[in-house]
Amino acid sequence: MTEKFSIVIPTYNEKDNVEPLLKEIDSALGRKYEYEVLFIDDNSPDKTADVINSLSGKYPARVIVRTEEKGLSTAVIFGFNQAKYETILVMDADLQHPPIVIPRLIEAIEEGNDIAVASRYVPGGGCEGWSKRRVLTSKGAIFIAHLFLPQSRRIADPMSGFFVFKKKILDGLTLQPIGYKILLEMLCLAPNAEATEVPFLFRLRERGESKLNFNQHIEYLKHIFSLMYRTKELIRMIKFAIVGASGIIVNEGTRKLITVLNGQSSDIWAAPIGIELSIITNFTLNNFFTFSDKKASTLPSFASKLVRYNIFSIIGALIQYGVYMLLTRVAGMSAPPFDTIANLIGIGIAVIWNYFSNSWWTWKK
Numbered sequence: 001m002t003e004k005f006s007i008v009i010p011t012y013n014e015k016d017n018v019e020p021l022l023k024e025i026d027s028a029l030g031r032k033y034e035y036e037v038l039f040i041d042d043n044s045p046d047k048t049a050d051v052i053n054s055l056s057g058k059y060p061a062r063v064i065v066r067t068e069e070k071g072l073s074t075a076v077i078f079g080f081n082q083a084k085y086e087t088i089l090v091m092d093a094d095l096q097h098p099p100i101v102i103p104r105l106i107e108a109i110e111e112g113n114d115i116a117v118a119s120r121y122v123p124g125g126g127c128e129g130w131s132k133r134r135v136l137t138s139k140g141a142i143f144i145a146h147l148f149l150p151q152s153r154r155i156a157d158p159m160s161g162f163f164v165f166k167k168k169i170l171d172g173l174t175l176q177p178i179g180y181k182i183l184l185e186m187l188c189l190a191p192n193a194e195a196t197e198v199p200f201l202f203r204l205r206e207r208g209e210s211k212l213n214f215n216q217h218i219e220y221l222k223h224i225f226s227l228m229y230r231t232k233e234l235i236r237m238i239k240f241a242i243v244g245a246s247g248i249i250v251n252e253g254t255r256k257l258i259t260v261l262n263g264q265s266s267d268i269w270a271a272p273i274g275i276e277l278s279i280i281t282n283f284t285l286n287n288f289f290t291f292s293d294k295k296a297s298t299l300p301s302f303a304s305k306l307v308r309y310n311i312f313s314i315i316g317a318l319i320q321y322g323v324y325m326l327l328t329r330v331a332g333m334s335a336p337p338f339d340t341i342a343n344l345i346g347i348g349i350a351v352i353w354n355y356f357s358n359s360w361w362t363w364k365k
Ligand SMILES: Nc1nc2c(ncn2[C@@H]2O[C@H](COP(=O)(O)OP(=O)(O)O)[C@@H](O)[C@H]2O)c(=O)[nH]1
Pocket: 009, 010, 011, 012, 013, 014, 040, 041, 042, 070, 071, 072, 075, 091, 092, 093, 094, 096, 209, 210, 211, 212
């Protein structure tokens, strides 16, 4: 069965791009597919909408002009609601997203995926003419998403604006992207949607201007934070901190109890017992409380997660010790009260390490 689909394209001042784009889409898709191209234009002063209307006889294209609202994300979501078909492809108007990739994206949907992403960061993909610095900024932004939003980790390029999806995955969801990144929003809010990637080369813009500006970086961070809140990742961090605090009580309580019963000199083995016991209680609480949605419920998986958790805790302790030594011995923070501050900084960094290493590797899924 060949999939019928709507191509939703947001436009703002793209009059010179519309015709070459429609031509490229037409030659990429030929007569093999049933599709519509739906432009959502925010009343562009350059009269993009007039150009689209003049081409709608020649191509299966139509335009809806919004006058009340502005903005890329809301334009795209508006397009989702107006689309004729149940499968929706999103792309930009400026030819940075090559239409030649569309058949492979549709194929991925026909194979049973719910989302197929045209990706710059899988083998075979890339960015034409980007400086090292620009690639690094882009990858850094993705790393932040992957770190804070586990649901985004299943896609190497969750920031792509070129993707196709089945509309049904949005049932019951309210999309409220703050910034530019609708795909990221969808991946996080529909964690069970089957998603895959197809490589593509992000081309240079030849005509018109990019609307991306510095403000978008701030919006992006706000978007990440909002998604952490809505996907309950923020609550997870708070739970992890509470469990950590309980571990301190177990750790010191055990050491104290043993030394009271066996004499002060028994601290040589009482302290490591306290440490290990608190690692085990922390692990157990995190498994059933902090990461209850990904918990180990069989004994072998419990054991293997416990081993990992133990290893990350030991690395965390070494990090704490390393930071403490560095700050007291090299950075001159050895005199009180700076030694305490040095140790607290070490503890803080170790806690961050513990959280992310375990979120990434111990409770992966
Ligand atoms: N409707 C609408 N489209 C927009 C808006 N801002 C950007 N676009 C469109 O969104 C697509 C991507 O924008 P672009 O500026 O090329 O972003 P960049 O590729 O990240 O530099 C293009 O098709 C733009 O015309 C907006 O405010 N409203």
